Amino acid sequence: DSGVTQTPKHLITATGQRVTLRCSPRSGDLSVYWYQQSLDQGLQFLIQYYNGEERAKGNILERFSAQQFPDLHSELNLSSLELGDSALYFCASSVGQGDYTFGSGTRLTVV
Amino acid sequence: AQSVSQHNHHVILSEAASLELGCNYSYGGTVNLFWYVQYPGQHLQLLLKYFSGDPLVKGIKGFEAEFIKSKFSFNLRKPSVQWSDTAEYFCAVSGFQKLVFGTGTRLLVSP
Numbered sequence: 339d340s341g342v343t344q345t346p347k348h349l350i351t352a353t354g355q356r357v358t359l360r361c362s363p364r365s366g367d368l369s370v371y372w373y374q375q376s377l378d379q380g381l382q383f384l385i386q387y388y389n390g391e392e393r394a395k396g397n398i399l400e401r402f403s404a405q406q407f408p409d410l411h412s413e414l415n416l417s418s419l420e421l422g423d424s425a426l427y428f429c430a431s432s433v434g435q436g437d438y439t440f441g442s443g444t445r446l447t448v449v
Numbered sequence: 450a451q452s453v454s455q456h457n458h459h460v461i462l463s464e465a466a467s468l469e470l471g472c473n474y475s476y477g478g479t480v481n482l483f484w485y486v487q488y489p490g491q492h493l494q495l496l497l498k499y500f501s502g503d504p505l506v507k508g509i510k511g512f513e514a515e516f517i518k519s520k521f522s523f524n525l526r527k528p529s530v531q532w533s534d535t536a537e538y539f540c541a542v543s544g545f546q547k548l549v550f551g552t553g554t555r556l557l558v559s560p
Contacts, residue, residue, distance in 0.1 A: 340494075371548065373550075380551075380552045381550040381553070383548065383549060386547055394547045428492065428493065430548070438483075438495075438543075438548055440492045440493040440494075441492060442491070
C-alpha cells in the first residue's frame with residue numbers, strides 16, 4: 339500500500355457517458371497529479387493541484403476536468419467518453435517536488 | 450519544456466545477464482531524475498532518484514543509475530538481473546511543477 343488511494347479500481351462504461359475517478363493523497367501531501375497511461379501514448383501528465391489550486395496542466399482534453407477539495411482528495415471527471423479514453427489513470431501525490439507516490443490506478447474501459 | 454527519451458523499448462535478457470537501460474532528458478533548468486518500475490498489473494514504484502550530489506545513485510533491488518550532466522543522461526544499470534525483474538521501467542524528469550515520463554522499456558528476463 340503506497341498510501342495513495344484510488345477508487346474505483348476498475349470501471350466499464352459506454353461511449354458518451356461521464357465518470358468520476360477519485361484519489362486520496364498520502365497523508366501530509368498537498369500536491370496531487372493525474373496521469374493517463376495508454377498503450378499508444380505512454381504515461382501522459384494531465385494536471386496537477388496543490389492545496390486546492392490548479393498548478394500545472396498537461397495534455398488534458400477539454401472533456402476532462404479535475405478538482406481538489408479542502409480535505410485534499412481529488413477527483414478527475416471524464417465526460418463524453420470515447421473508445422480512445424480507455425486507459426489506466428494514475429494519481430500521484432507529493433509534499434514537494436521529488437517525492438512522488440503513485441496510487442494503484444483506475445482502469446477505465448469504454449465500450 | 451521537459452522531455453525524456455528511452456531508447457530501448459523492449460529488452461530481453463537471460464538471468465544473471467547485466468542490464469543497462471538508456472535515458473536522456475531535455476530540460477534547461479535544474480532537474481530531479483527518477484527511475485520507476487511497474488510490475489505487471491501494479492502501480493509505479495520508485496527504484497531510485499537523483500537530486501544532487503554523487504552522480505552515482507544506488508536504489509532498491511540492486512539497481513543503480515549514473516547521472517552524466519554533459520550527456521543529459523541517467524542510465525539505469527544492474528549487474529545481474531533476475532527473473533523477478535521482468536517489468537516495465539520508466540525514466541522520469543521533474544522540472545517545473547510536473548513529472549514527465551519516458552515511453553518506458555519493457556524488460557523480459559528469461560530463467
